[in-house]
Amino acid sequence: MRIGYGWDSHEFKAGIPLRIGGITLPHDKGLGGHSDGDVLLHALTDALLGAIAGPDIGSLFPPSDPQWKGADSAVFLREALKRVAVAGYELVNLDSVLILAAPKIGPHADAIRKRVAELCGIAADCVGIKAKTPEGIGTEGAAIASATVLLRSATSS
């Protein structure tokens, strides 16, 4: 068995789509920076890579490389899952926390859970999506995500 942990943050910027967990949420701002700014998929990708002691997302997909500008972050997640399989492991379940002031994640949590489960090839009841508002930490201009994964050996049942 292996565990992995990932963390990420991106700043809100006006006029770009808000992508979280592989879906687009209705909001007047999106997350800038690396690729499509999908903070949850980035944290999850790093958790998977960390569980197999692999290189982190920034090493595999440097933000400075123009080919990743605006890229669908599902590409990064798929690469991490491929590396997990090559290392002889499979994903059992994942848990995550989003910290953002707006929009409210509650109405979208099921859609995010379903999409993340689909991307990861696991059941939706193996995907934890929790959201908090940034009480007293002064991060209203950003979205923060952390993710934890559990892997098991693909050869044992």
Ligand SMILES: [Zn+2]
């Ligand atoms: Zn990121």
